[in-house]
Amino acid sequence: MSEHRRIAVVVNGTPYEAEVETRKYLAEFLREDLSLVGTHIGCEHGVCGTCTVLMNGVSVRSCLVLAVQANGAEVMTVEGLATDGQMHPLQEAFREKQGLQCGYCTPGMLVRAYELLEENPEPTAEWVREGLANNLCRCTGYQYIVEAVLAAAERLRGSSVAEGQPFEPATSSRTNQEA
Amino acid sequence: MKPAPFNYHAPSTTEEAVGLLAELGSQGRILAGGQSLFQLMNFRVVKPENLIDINPVSELDYIRVDDGTLAIGARTRQSALERSTEAARHSPLIVEAVKNVAHPSVRNRGTVGGSVAYADPASELPAVVLTSGGEVVLTGADGQRTLSAGDFFRGPYTNACSPDELLTEVRLPRWPDGTGHAFLEFQRKHGSYALVGTAVLVHLDGESIDRVAISLCGVDQTPVRASRAEDLVRGNVPSDGLFEEAAAEATSDLHPLPDVKGSAAYRLKLARVYVRRALELAVSRAKGERP
DSSP states (O other), rough: OOOEEEEEEEEEEEEEEEEHHHOOBBBIIIIIOOOOOOOOSSSSSSSSSSTTTEETTHHHHHHTTTTGTTTEEEOOOOOGGGBBOOOHHHHHHHHHTTSSOOOOSSSHHHHHHHHHHHOOOOOOOOHHHHHHTTSSSSOOOSSHHHHHHHHHHHHHHGGGGGOOOOOOOOOOOTTTTTO | OOSSEEEEEEESHHHHHHHHHHHHHHGGEEEEEEOHHHHHHHHHHHOOEEEEETTTOOOGOEEETTTEEEEEETTBHHHHHOHHHHHHHHHHHHHHHTTTTHHHHTTTTBBBHHHHHHTTTTTTTHHHHHHHHHEEEETTTTTEEEHHHHHEEEETTSOOOOOOEEEEEEEEEEOTTEEEEEEEEEEEEEEEEEEEEEEEEEEEETEEEEEEEEEEEEESSSOOOOOHHHHHHHTSSOOHHHHHHHHHTTTOOOOOBHHHHHHHHHHHHHHHHHHHOOHHHHHHHTTTTTT
């Protein structure tokens, strides 16, 4: 018993059609069938968030969504962030602020951060920290990731609020233990 | 690929879904948000031969008030419940509770009906349905029946649904205006499973409590209603001493399972603290002292 279905899905603006086994997850489909290997697979059961992608505009764990369930959907992966070879301000900020070390969680972090800034372009550090608790990082302690997201938010808003950002340095003891 | 192979069915109406259940019997399994079922399938704890995916059943995606009852369609995403102003007006308790379910990306897929039907004894939504005096609607090929929450949760991950029935709606009666609510739980880290959770509703008549409901999750085989603690509180004027007594009573006959995250004794101690705090918070909200 190995059932296949034909699906049509738009990924990062490009339409694809493919024949997939019904038990194949979206994350595996993206990587194996579309060669979009930016989406990483971590825990494979919905805990770590490394495989986070946007499906019809909201973040999902692509290891807990079947490829057949994405039939007819619009998906955005980390590869959808850059435009015309130009990195997205979030990606720039992650590089500048060193919001990554090993880089394994980064695709999920970036996609989740993108969703957070779509929801609230003027976030506080606390809000970003809580929002990123959705995703695990085992290297950075999150501090530089939070700083990168705040820096990107500032850049995306333009220079109108350059000073007086809700940018809180790590002063409390809980900052490294949140997520 | 991690799950064992299965046949995939994607009905677009409740009728089709129930028809498939009737046809497949115990060979069929309902797939709702998949945030728990896929975990079990990935570890091959379960190997359903047929998955009946109700995600396309959009007629089960609704939040509405019927006759003073908040009716939530089984396929409603947890994230939609979290953002629903209608739900917040009618049952702020369930909205407060659902924010404790895992993380936003999980709630974007996870459904209200799936969470209630899964009947995880540590889960938030079953405890809320029990506290509110809620009901579930089960739909089968032969029609519908409505069960109280107390009759629905039978044991760990076990509910009263027959193999040919689909949970289609969760119903929460409205508590009177001025009711105070509180959902509190202890998680080892943000968004992880609760060691202990507690849901409280309180209504005051003048100085004294005239209606109260207290439930706990994570401390026994099912979510538990603390009826004797409710009896102790009802008719009395709230005080620190009363909350302390009620918390002791609520946790006097529970049987939490120990695991790597905490011993049974630790969970009982936590439960006692959380019931007291939830009572305090719900009463202060009923008095309008806290938002």
